[in-house]
Amino acid sequence: MAVGIAAFFLSSCGETTDDQLVVYSGRSQGLVDPLVEDFKEQTGINIEVRYGNDAELLAVMSEEGDQSPADVYWANTTGALANASQKGKLVTLPDSLTSKPASYTSSSGEWIPVTVRFRTLAYNPNTVDPEDLPESVMDLPDMDDFDGRIGWTPTYSSFYDFMTSMRLIEGEDVAKEWLEGMMSLNPKSYSSNTPMLQALAGGEIDIALTNHYYILRMKHGSTGTQSTDTDSDTAMDSDSDTSMGSGEIDPNATVEMYHFAEGDVGNLAMVTGAAQLATSDNAEKAQQFLSFLLSKQAQKFAAESVHEYPVIRDVELPDYMLDAEKAFELSPEYDYEQLKQLEGTLNLLREVGLI
Incomplete structure (x- = not known):
């Protein structure tokens, strides 16, 4: 138990x-x-x-x-x-x-x-021109060119927070439609963010929905933290404290960060x-x-x-x-207390067959 x-x-x-x-x-x-x-x-x-x-x-x-x-x-x-x-x-x-x-x-x-951490879209600059990326995460399901080339972590706690906010901001029906549209593009699911970004850098996928700090740790490492990877395939494990091992740091990794338009739920704080x-x-x-x-x-x-x-x-x-001020302006405003409404998100993910 x-x-x-x-x-x-x-x-x-x-x-x-x-x-x-x-x-x-x-x-x-x-x-x-x-x-x-x-x-x-x-x-x-x-x-x-x-x-x-x-x-x-x-x-x-x-x-x-x-x-x-x-x-x-x-x-x-x-x-x-x-x-x-x-x-x-x-x-x-x-x-x-x-x-x-x-x-x-x-x-x-x-x-x-x-x-504070932010949701973001990681992309491989060798295969993706950021000018071709949508202004809103809500438009990702329309990007047929990325069929089979999208990475996400649908059983991970930060993804749950993202989907909970989408439900609250955009509405239940819109959130369900978005999930179904994404699934029609045959995205590749990962148990956690670190292996997903490694797959992105390795050319297995072109874009990935993730959190900003994973990209920074891959390229710049961490100072003052132990080199332990706490990423796990358990859905509710902490996914914010992972430090890339010193041997994995690559300033030239082919991974870049893309921000959606200001106020978009894809930039969620x-x-x-x-x-x-x-x-x-x-x-x-x-x-x-x-x-x-x-x-x-x-x-x-x-x-x-x-x-x-x-x-x-x-x-x-x-x-x-x-810059912090610019980063804070990217996220939509919402009441963080509302993230307690997790059960509705889990029910939605079960309904579409993701968990």
Whole structure:
């Protein structure tokens, strides 16, 4: 049973003490551990991190109930945070925290955004002229020239968020029509983004629906993170923290990034975030940790290590990343709390036969 396995994994991390801050993290160790060590050094606060994907962590917290030792939930998706909020597991945060981010704030006031990722279209410049690509992701099903040459990850969590937003923005019927149109082009399905981009660079496909940071990691690598690939064929595994191994980095890889027109759902912003849990007995320390995640130091580290966008102002980005203001303008506006409406997306994917 998945919940039992997850609970065993989490509980195996060690016993907690009253003066210890416990963080349940849907983000991977490559990003989290260095920041946790910095926080410990700066504050002297003892902190333990227990890892799992968002689905596992939500299940474990439900199983633990009021006896959960967790103080902070650091999630990979805002849908998971909205789910936790809906179940009464989060507390309202003070204005001193919620006012820090410059954008992508929570409408519930129960979590803070930490970083932002964007959906994008990757293409092979040896076979594709970007001038021939559509202005909207909604028009991809009309691109008959790409029959059998499109890559996507229909069982992956970021694709679920993308489709949930499409359902909410464009409507259920339009989303279903888009999926059926895409399927008529015989796209190649991949279990995760890294092998898909490797196939793109290798000439097996011409275009691929992915997240921006995978392209940047392939071409520029990562700094400050462990070289571990957390990509998995399990649908709800974290898909934001994968670091390309040093031997796989190729600045000349034949993969480029294409942005759809401003406001298009194909440029969807996907937010990671963190919250204080209602089970916490260490509210002051929990909020201190959340504040640290919004510090310039932590935000800069996230930008440089995994190439995600900061949510506070005046953080310098690597020169190969699109300017933050321009990137933020590309995404449509939507309420990130609505990503909790995942079940409707899963039902739609089942209906068309993708899962």
